[in-house]
Amino acid sequence: MKAPTSLEFLTEALRRLPGVGPKSAQRMAYHLMQHDREGASLLGRALSQAVERVRHCASCNTFTEHEVCETCLDPERDAGLLCVVETPADQLMIEQTMTYKGLYFVLMGHLSPLDGIGPRDIHLEKLVRRATDGIVQEVVLATNFTNEGEATAHYISETLKARGLKVSRLARGVPVGGELEYVDAGTIARAMLDRRAT
Amino acid sequence: MKAPTSLEFLTEALRRLPGVGPKSAQRMAYHLMQHDREGASLLGRALSQAVERVRHCASCNTFTEHEVCETCLDPERDAGLLCVVETPADQLMIEQTMTYKGLYFVLMGHLSPLDGIGPRDIHLEKLVRRATDGIVQEVVLATNFTNEGEATAHYISETLKARGLKVSRLARGVPVGGELEYVDAGTIARAMLDRRAT
Ligand SMILES: [Zn+2]
Ligand SMILES: [Zn+2]
Numbered sequence: 001m002k003a004p005t006s007l008e009f010l011t012e013a014l015r016r017l018p019g020v021g022p023k024s025a026q027r028m029a030y031h032l033m034q035h036d037r038e039g040a041s042l043l044g045r046a047l048s049q050a051v052e053r054v055r056h057c058a059s060c061n062t063f064t065e066h067e068v069c070e071t072c073l074d075p076e077r078d079a080g081l082l083c084v085v086e087t088p089a090d091q092l093m094i095e096q097t098m099t100y101k102g103l104y105f106v107l108m109g110h111l112s113p114l115d116g117i118g119p120r121d122i123h124l125e126k127l128v129r130r131a132t133d134g135i136v137q138e139v140v141l142a143t144n145f146t147n148e149g150e151a152t153a154h155y156i157s158e159t160l161k162a163r164g165l166k167v168s169r170l171a172r173g174v175p176v177g178g179e180l181e182y183v184d185a186g187t188i189a190r191a192m193l194d195r196r197a198t
Numbered sequence: 199m200k201a202p203t204s205l206e207f208l209t210e211a212l213r214r215l216p217g218v219g220p221k222s223a224q225r226m227a228y229h230l231m232q233h234d235r236e237g238a239s240l241l242g243r244a245l246s247q248a249v250e251r252v253r254h255c256a257s258c259n260t261f262t263e264h265e266v267c268e269t270c271l272d273p274e275r276d277a278g279l280l281c282v283v284e285t286p287a288d289q290l291m292i293e294q295t296m297t298y299k300g301l302y303f304v305l306m307g308h309l310s311p312l313d314g315i316g317p318r319d320i321h322l323e324k325l326v327r328r329a330t331d332g333i334v335q336e337v338v339l340a341t342n343f344t345n346e347g348e349a350t351a352h353y354i355s356e357t358l359k360a361r362g363l364k365v366s367r368l369a370r371g372v373p374v375g376g377e378l379e380y381v382d383a384g385t386i387a388r389a390m391l392d393r394r395a396t
Contacts, residue, residue: 003286004263006244006251013244016237017212018229019222030285031216032245033252033261034306039214044245046204046211047230047238053204054231063231065202087228088201108232 007033059130061123062088062106071104078102080137084127084156086110086144094142102140105130110143110152122152124159131160138166145172205231257328259321260286260304269302276300278335282325282354284308284342292340300338303328308341308350320350322357329358336364343370 003011007029014025032040056062057069064070071077081102085091091104107122119125131139139160143149157167173191174183201209205227212223230238254260255267262268269275269289279300283289289302305320317323329337337358341347355365371389372381 004252004261006248006263007261010244010248013237013241014215016230016234016241017215017226019225024217026287027217028215029248030261030306032214033248036214037249039211040245040249043211043214044242044249046208047242047245050204050208050227050231051235051238051242054202063202063205063228065204089224108228 056108057106060104060106061108061126062091062104076101079135081140082131082136082138083140083142084153085142086149086152090142090144100140103136107143107152110146110148111155112148119155124156127156128159128163131165132163136165138168141167141169145170254306254321255304258302258304259306259324260289260302274299277333279338280329280334280336281338281340282351283340284347284350288340288342298338301334305341305350308344308346309353310346317353322354325354326357326361329363330361334363336366339365339367343368 010032011022011025011029014020014028015022017025020028032043053065054063055065057064057066057072059068059072062069062071078101081100082105083091083094083100083102084105084107085094086107086109088106091106094100094104105127107127109117109122111117111119111122130136139156141153141156143153143156153169157169160167171194172187173194174180174187180188208230209220209223209227212218212226213220215223218226230241251263252261253263255262255264255270257266257270260267260269276299279298280303281289281292281298281300282303282305283292284305284307286304289304292298292302303325305325307315307320309315309317309320328334337354339351339354341351341354351367355367358365369392370385371392372378372385378386
């Protein structure tokens with residue numbers, strides 16, 4: 001007694017999704033076949049369409065359906081500023097602050113030697129070409145303040161400074177609304193070192 | 199600034215999978231587009247193929263690509279015995295015990311009035327037709343020993359006994375290898391009531 005071939009094939013394929021193990025792949029396959037065949041068809045079409053249409057912006061590397069994305073084509077933006085982020089979601093967070101009017105470069109990840117993710121995987125050559133176009137004046141590093149994000153920022157900073165570019169990093173410090181009693185010591189130490197005249 | 203349409207469509211479609219919220223749908227979509235387009239195509243094909251090919255066995259209701267599944271067609275099995283289980287996975291567990299040589303009926307779920315899952319959703323009419331074919335002598339209820347499984351067993355038992363069928367239930371008791379100190383009181387109470395002469 002075994003599962004029908006196409007159901008086994010579906011269960012195997014669902015395991016390609018990050019965070020989906022054998023048990024949840026089986027649960028998903030059964031759920032779709034039993035309760036949501038329309039959803040299964042829809043997801044099938046969405047996958048084919050995305051594979052066909054989604055590519056990386058030739059300029060900033062984010063996902064787009066065009067050669068160059070809308071943000072990069074926006075003439076209102078300051079082309080002398082280039083902000084480097086790990087993901088499109090990070091870019092969206094910065095956009096929502098309304099404090100930045102320059103352009104972006106999206107790494108689509110961070111360096112992580114232990115996972116085999118090196119400079120090629122975060123499109124470093126493409127970033128160097130982009131940043132040395134003669135128009136960019138300053139590169140703002142906005143990778144995460146995690147170990148990997150900091151290492152990535154450090155690596156990019158060294159690479160770009162060697163090419164004579166001005167490189168900056170988002171300020172670290174006590175979060176807005178943060179109570180010192182509940183902020184970790186490392187953050188407070190950093191805020192002390194980076195203290196500013198008032 | 200917004201995500202490309204086909205990427206948004208994919209993220210929405212991934213939310214049709216059980217247990218996938220907006221954050222993990224986005225993570226999955228980005229992962230596939232960034233690191234595993236082959237996996238995305240494969241999953242797309244697997245979904246279309248499964249929707250097209252997988253159906254329910256006309257006899258036992260399990261998933262199959264044929265009109266009647268292999269198990270139901272096996273002439274070696276005792277057609278007088280019908281074991282009712284919630285899922286194909288439960289059926290597989292029982293097969294692995296090598297203690298049962300009859301046929302099966304797979305409910306594909308259990309009664310759960312709070313979730314709006316009633317007798318129709320567990321194919322009760324189909325089960326009644328199957329069990330009253332004149333060949334089945336005894337129906338063995340092997341739904342789970344959860345609240346919903348017990349309620350389902352009770353409901354099916356009443357329905358089938360009203361039609362003059364012999365209905366039994368898997369025995370409850372202390373698990374093999376179970377130490378009384380670590381078994382819950384309800385299980386021990388049940389084992390005491392169902393005690394057998396040695
Ligand atoms: Zn772009
Ligand atoms: Zn069958």
